Amino acid sequence: MNRFSLSETPIDAAIEKQRLDDAGAGACVIFEGWVRNHNEGRVVHQLDYQAYAPLALSEGKAIINEAMIQFALRSVSAVHRTGSLAIGDMAVWVGVSADHRDAAYNASRWIIDVIKLRVPIWKNEHYADGESGWLHPDNSPVES
Amino acid sequence: MNRFSLSETPIDAAIEKQRLDDAGAGACVIFEGWVRNHNEGRVVHQLDYQAYAPLALSEGKAIINEAMIQFALRSVSAVHRTGSLAIGDMAVWVGVSADHRDAAYNASRWIIDVIKLRVPIWKNEHYADGESGWLHPDNSPVES
């Protein structure tokens, strides 16, 4: 079961994980991105994620298909939140299962790195000082 | 919250994961080892894990303490099953949270690798042909 989805509501990690079940799999690696209370030395209160949904879905699916080709995996599932998130909320969930842990770790890391580079989703941080700003993939501020 | 434990009963991943919560953490990486239905070309029906419990606990705790020193982590928790496991059962759960995903992935991989090398736990595979055997860390058979 391989899929990429967007969710406007909190991600249910337990449901996502069920998609990875496979009697041939010996290793499962899950990455979760959580909203942190700090970034680049500033106190963060809240985040908004905005997505260009049709392209985000097709890019996300393409990334998962590429991972299935590159790595010896059993299953992959990934979901990214959109909308407003509070500190501690899950922003992204990426799960893979594989026969061996080498492939599982390598694929997991590759998928989240490539999601962050290619999928059209933007993060807007709201800071304690009342300011907010759109961020780059490296979490530095964007000048529009 | 950092701990290593052994469990004679099924691991509850949701409870383990709660130990990782930290408002400063932006990344969480979870590794799960599952009982696979095959190893080195043989069909596996069941596994037993035997531990030398006092040393397994002290070695496991030492590994987690070393990980906290080596990597920029917020929290670590790991638990290993003992007793009889069926295909698909979770044999080991390792969770870490960190500000950044680099540290989370590196620590997760290091911890499971070192658990497999150092913690006195032994796996006995029961094969479809009725045979069984103790295994090495590389899953090759042990000659006693």
Place this chain on the structure above:
Amino acid sequence: MKVKLLYFASLADRAGRTEESVETHTSDPATLYDDVRQRHGFSLGKERVRVAVNGQIVDWNHPLNEGDEIVFLPPVSGG
């Protein structure tokens, strides 16, 4: 011809809108971005922007057609 532009994130903030319809004589996204950039005062150069037409990432010289939905994508920051 008439095309539809969608704006996201920092470009939407700068443009003060999330979409607009424009009449254009340009036949490729590169020239269209130069126009739009000047009009809205975007500081991001093309080397930091990607372009999607009708939901697909395309090259800057991709031919444009009547009714296309065009999105200039500022650097993404998901995850």
Place this chain on the structure above:
Amino acid sequence: MKVKLLYFASLADRAGRTEESVETHTSDPATLYDDVRQRHGFSLGKERVRVAVNGQIVDWNHPLNEGDEIVFLPPVSGG
């Protein structure tokens, strides 16, 4: 002196027991392992075995004392 030996995994299978008390005159685990290995027919050499005394991994020349709990650890396979 009397010490207690625990056996696990393949060594327990080969020894046909999970523990035994032994009277020994040897003062270090290296010599004790040689004795036990010969008696039970273990094929694993010391280079592939670790030794724990009273729940701690120790060197092969660690001094042994009356009542020690000694475990020769075959290669582990957790995870």
